[in-house]
Amino acid sequence: MIEAYLAELDAALRGPRRAKTDLLAEARDHLVEATESYEHSGFSRQEAETAATRDFGALEDIVPGYQAELGWTQGRRTALMVLFVFAVQPFIWGIAYPRVAVTTIDSPADEVVENLGGLTILLALLMVLAYRIGMRHPAVRQRITRITGLATIVVCVLFIAFGALLTALSPDGLVLLWMITFILAPMSWTALSAWRCLATAVR
Template structure:
């Protein structure tokens, strides 16, 4: 049976305390292990036995309970950055596909939207612009912007919750716009066009992806 040394035991404990994107978590753990190994090798070069050198390196590094919060903050912000970028790209793509589908299908309509429908459509459109802009700013704040503004796990949590709210808003808006649109019945019995198929695929796939990413964001911020 192989007995883990102090460094291996420490890194294992740190791994269990962290939640977040796998690749980012692996990078942080590798960085921690490398730092501990370098410190142990330094102590070993002064004449200490390897086991004692590792123990001293671990003691210098600090308890997992003290180190984990800062590592977790970094993981939460990484997930928040990914979530914000996903939301911005997904909402922009979904809006573009929906707009193209609408323009393609509306060429054969004589129907004119009433004021209430036009208000709803404009609200959804402008909300999409606002979401894309806000998502870009959030992604920047969690990345390069972290050098200039202070953001932490509460910001990451808010980003995750916002992603879920965005999904709920656009699902509700999409359902209402579809329900009161002539496109709801104009293709009855004739199948759907390629544009409608693309819009439907985006409508069903992207919200699931955004919701999962938002939940991961909340989990990383709460760990």
């Protein structure tokens, strides 16, 4: 009965694999401990498992709290990913690229990208801070995962679009390689994490 209960709980939850595994392991430990306690009180194994799962709670009552925790984990991971990806962009394009490029990127779009990058870094810092604040404020916890996912997807789409524009405007073929490596790949990776935020957010 415990394994059947845990299988249903597993099927109902969406989120990072490791965090989900940890939550299910904690639930299993609690149920096994409760079952053993009932057995020591004279219950049969089946009766003890029935009582343990009943005490643990119905799935419709348990799942929202567990799902919120998984969404929280995914959202915080995405916020940190955005901060890392955009924090290294000034080094990649301001220091590394000019050392190997034949020509430099010089267009109004380049300035827009730099300003948008700085704004995104600030936004990512605020999101990371919001996750720290949200640990003490349930109202923040309920909304921040979805906000993180939506904001990150918008930013990633904008940067991919501007990256394509800069590639088209530059005569240097190296720009295409760098755009794929340092814009398209990391932005797609980050957008996927953001999509998972929307999938794990409690509705």
